[in-house]
Amino acid sequence: MINLGTYLGISFALFICGILVMVARKNIIAILLGIELILNASALNFAAYTKFSNNNIDGHIMSLFIIVTAAAEAAVGLGIVIRFFQLRESIHIDDAASLQN
């Protein structure tokens, strides 16, 4: 049961859920949730390849750095959201389209 196929399937499901959340939601924080899902999917992929492909620890390192980067990304992203909220009193993503016109 535990093999590369199932792991890829799970990470695929995570990724698709992430994409769905990212595109369907109009709330910036919800979009960030979707991004976290996608990052998790990729990190899971790296770990799975490590286990089922070559048992080289590099995959774990990659996953670790994905987690690190994801945390940093979440911190900065949420900081931007909060600043945006202070300015616009909204966290609707389409309110951030001020570049238009």
Next chain:
Amino acid sequence: MDYTFWTIAPIVLLPFFAFVINAFIVKKFTKLAVGISTGAIFVSFLYALRIFLDFMNVYSVGYHIHKVFSWFNLSSGTQLFEVKMGIYIDNMTSVMLLMVTGAATIIHVFSTWYMHDDPRFGRFFVYMSLFTSAMLGLVLSDNLLSVFIFWELMGFCSYSLIGFYYEKEGAGNASMKAFMTTRVGDVFFLLGILAIWAVVGNVSFVDIYNAIASGKFNNLSITVFSMGIPVATLAAFSIFMGTMGKSAQVPLQVWLPDAMWGPTPCSALIHAATMVAAGVYLSLRMYPLMELGHLTTFIAYVGAITAFGAATIALIQTDIKAVLAYSTISQLGYMVIGIGVGSYNASFMHLITHAVFKACLFLSAGSVIHSIHCQEMPQMGGLRKKLPYTFFAMLLCCFAIAGVPFFSGFVSKDRILGDALVLAVGNPVYIPVAILGFGGALLTAFYMFRMLFLTFFGEPRDHHIYDHAHEEHLGWNSNIPLLILSVFTLGLFYSGSFTGQGEVNLFGSKNEWFSTLIHKPDAASLHHFAEYKSEDLGVVDTRDKLELPKAEFDENHGMNEEEAHHVHQIHHFGALMSVFIAFAGIFLAYSMYIKKTINPDWWAQSFAGWRRALQGKYYFDDLYIGKIIQKGLIPFNNFLAWFDMGIYDKYGIDGWEAVNRFAFNVSRWFDNTIIDSAMVDGTGWSVRAMNTVLRWVQSGKIQLYFMVLVFVLAGYVWKLNF
């Protein structure tokens, strides 16, 4: 010399460490930060010099050092997925290293004078160090992926430095413009890397050469809209788009003039000597791919249009830095022509010589600007006596860029033009390239000397500014760099001989080192690379692996006697023409601005239409910012741009007399009917009409962009058929 990690890596790491250290101490210890930056780049120059001398010592064509290490490895069994990074040094790299570190050192020293009263003195050096290390990293990279990483890093530094005076609104906008415009090219570059990866399974230069030599690219094509596009063409075009963005080729040239908002030393280093040349460097590295993709004609045309178009715009600029900026675009165009017409080593030589004289020109302009706090040439004049060293340096550089014999620009540009001429004789497709090239050379000589005369000769036009110019403002650290650089504008350094044999003549010496060492990677030399694969980790020093004969100068460039004779004749003719054109341009400028026998105003009035186009910089900025970015009116404005360029350019190239009168009438009619009534009103109407259709494309909704991104990537991945 023994090549280990510690003899190569410090070149990159020293400036990088300087950046890291300076980024943290910069606030309080500005002097220290400056010292660290300058010292680091100087030491790294010494390292580069050491490598260069070693390569000159070996003096062989195929000699290269390749050090590979594994970045990460997820391969198993037959499925290979290993990403490797590495250092690759061959003759070209060693020359490039010397140029970059040398220019950077000199410009750093100059900056200590130029920037010393700036409140953000230290921060400037932080960026400069990061930039230098990125550029050196790019030069040392052995694969496209790390090239791309450093490429983007340089883009970031360029962005930061253009926006260095961020209090000024223009600087902020300019930095954003530069970033966005080059991004267009970079996306293509990334796609090109993907395409190469899909075919080769790796992006190391060596493996790419290997794949080309072993025919991996043959018969591979992608079907788009039922048209078969060879992968080689697609990849080559994508990568060349990267070059177009970085090296400011038409139509992505618009950012470079605006980049002059940055401090002048950074313009000298980034937007003249190194970063913009990196695009050309990339195309040179990928030359076999360009050839395989049958892209050379396209490249030659892009280069020719850029070289000539930018030169025409430079004719009417009054800002001293703007002249230099357009001149840079134009000279980059010459390098690209060189790639297009197969003039590999001349193109590279022009890269080097241009870096030297353009850096010197920028530094001279910088010292002029800093002495009189003004950039407008009409307010200068007669500064020759006030700034003698600057004048001397600028004079030499103007000789070089105009192509006066015995100066570096002549040596390199003449060869590019000569090769273009050779091709044009054999193949009428290349005739416009040659014509535009020579026309551009004439204009170059003219506008450079126009700049020189307006700045340094004649009577001072603004006495307030003139009286304020003080030579004593200048210090050793402003003059010495200029003088060093101006010495290196002599052609002898490039066309001389390292072995001490051979006579020096007008066209360089026999046995010159540059053409001897740097060769187009043709089919024969690509097979050098088949000797080993980049799978071997560790240092590959080809001195041990291959039998390396001393390189010898081949006067016939691999052709038989008869062909060579024919080519030589054309070259000689081209050279004579270059000399003639250079002096014609200088004479024209002389008679217009010193003798005043020709009245510039008369010319301006007779070519009013053209002049308007030039003042609008061929409307590229309007096109991009006014239409595409805001309204998404791509097809309509392409048409407009084509119309402007096609009509005006054609008339410019035709005979003087007929065009003169005809252009006058046409442009008057054009103004009244087409532009005023049809275009201005029509633009408004059609904008409104198309707005409704195209508005949703630029909705500013990031999720829509994301969807499009997913679709495009999906299509690309699907096509590449992993």
Next chain:
Amino acid sequence: MSTFNLDVYMPVVILIALALLVAGGSLLLGGLIRPHNPNKLKETAYECGEEPVGSAWANFNVRFYVIALIFIIFDVESALMFPVAAVFKKFNQIGLGGTLLLSVFSFVLILVSGLIYCWKKGDLDWVKSFNSQPQLATKDK
């Protein structure tokens, strides 16, 4: 290195199941025997005996976020530091302790500079008058 069997995670799963069981069980057990007479007054939130005003889910002061931000950065730092710290002893025994010490030092000091920055900028001060944005929730001072 010794290999390990995934059976070591058994207690973890069992304990989590037990936690659910204990909590759920006691609530269920109570549900069978305890009284259940809800009325409207009982179900209002406690606000010192007054009628609650508005919802409690208002936006809070941004200081909380800055604290959480510094926390997560140091959390990630510790996640990176743990494996390196775990091999420090081994490296020290084979004589590579110096390089590892250097890397740990630079790693930590770079992060500490961030802490110092936040300190100097006053992000760590809980009571600091930000007279900027009108805030709904200023009670938490």
Next chain:
Amino acid sequence: MFTNTLFLLSAALTIGGAFAVVYSENLMHACIFLLASFFGVAGLYACIGADFLAATQLVVYAGGVVILMLFAIMLTGGTANNFNRFGLEKIAAMGNKKTYFMAGITAVVSSLVLLKIIANVLRNQSSAALEANLPTVERIGTVLATDHILAFEISSVLLLGALIGAAVISRPRTEKND
């Protein structure tokens, strides 16, 4: 036996949590389901012997990122039945039919490509016997301290940048209207 149970539980938690994130109309609940999904991913890591990654997943995601997100939700008051200081209704904006439709199209397109890639990968997968699980902490530590030392150090710079950047961005301004 136990391993399979653990795997099934974790996979169910992961995918169930992810789907719940998609379907949940309440942001706070979505965040909790995300926590469940992270937990499941930690279990999945544990199933393939990546014990350190599992613990890191717990520490960083469950303990860090989720708390951060909960805080951010509170700081933006982002729940449906809430009023901000101007009395305007704050839209939680959890999507509508149109956005779901677009998301569906995007997901279908990307899933086609991904499935093609996955099929390719699985076809070429050599079915060698799996090696026994080795403790990963020391290996990761050794590799971090030797091969990937630069990445290790650079990541501290990354974190520093994130810290300072986010602190600067989210700090309340003392001046008005900037």
Next chain:
Amino acid sequence: MNSTVVTYLSQSKELTLATEWLTKALGFNASSLVAFIVFAVVCLIVVGVMSTIGGLGTYAERKISADLQMRVGPNRVGPYGILQFLADGVKMILKEDIIPSGADRFTFILAPFLCLIGVFATLAVVPFSSGFMLADLNVGIFYLLGMASLVGVGVFLGGYASNSKWSMLGGMRGASQIISYEIPATITIISIVLLAGGLSMGTLIGGQGGMPQQWYLFHNPFSFIGFFIFFIASLAETNRAPFDLPEAESELVSGYHTEYSGMRFGLFALAEYIEVFVVCGVATALFLGGYKVPFDLGTGSILVEKLGMDEMLAKNLGQILEIGSFFTKTLGLYYVVIWVRWTLPRLRVDQLMTLCWKYLTPIAIFNLLGCAVWMYAFDGKSIYSLLFESVASVAGHH
């Protein structure tokens, strides 16, 4: 990695026999099943003991506070009132369960579960003795940190879900306090990991000995300071006084569990008291030698050699000694926790943050670097062995 209670028990013949018999009877390899049964039984025992300790904790708290304040304390239910906690438990189960009408029901119900899961899951790696350890994961301490962080989420959600202002403030404060104090605690743990060279509880305790001079507490000056930092941070992480801001009666009524009543409140309280025990256990394991007994009595080998005792019996005796040692130290710390609560006044919230970020964290980082330097400079020797060596060498010269 595998030194769990099952490994320990499988040294005895009976378990092996039982496994073999089950394998024959069931027709598949039953070792995993046996392991499951053993784990299940032991987990039940541990949870039961821990719940009792948690309950007794409330009793002890009241009794000790009464002692400190010269009162009598609970004395009605059972001898000396020792059954008070049972009465409390019964009361909680019988109390009406109220969910406020404005609350977020899903989250309201989930929050105490999260707290309890977080605390119970940490029990898996608490080292009661060298054999009686549920799971000696080789990411032990790190796993514990990860699981314990669930408590913070639970506290926050509890505060959020009630939709009451006191709860919300308490929850926000509680969560930010828990996460803040996690940093000095984690960094101190890293410095101990540095000394021990591993993350598993077995390694961490294995580097220490039974005698006080072999503890990491007295290993070097930095770890000595580290102990206090860890202890203070643990107090704050478990919301104990003087850091019980989230439930400060005088300002926030009852903090994040204002709206919780009956058993739901009971679950929060249970989680808190067990967590206090767990962090005391961790402090013991990290700094006070854990389950180690002097003179290697724990392995039982001395008993076998000197007294000729049966090997398994001797080992069992050793285990009991170790459990005794662990519980003595842990409960001693538990006493200190309660003592501190009734001695020190509560901090203000700004003092709380100042203490964490401006004192504890910098000192913890300094300690970490100091430990690293100590390891490098003195080759990992403790200050005691350095003194001993120098004295010995001086003595040898004369």
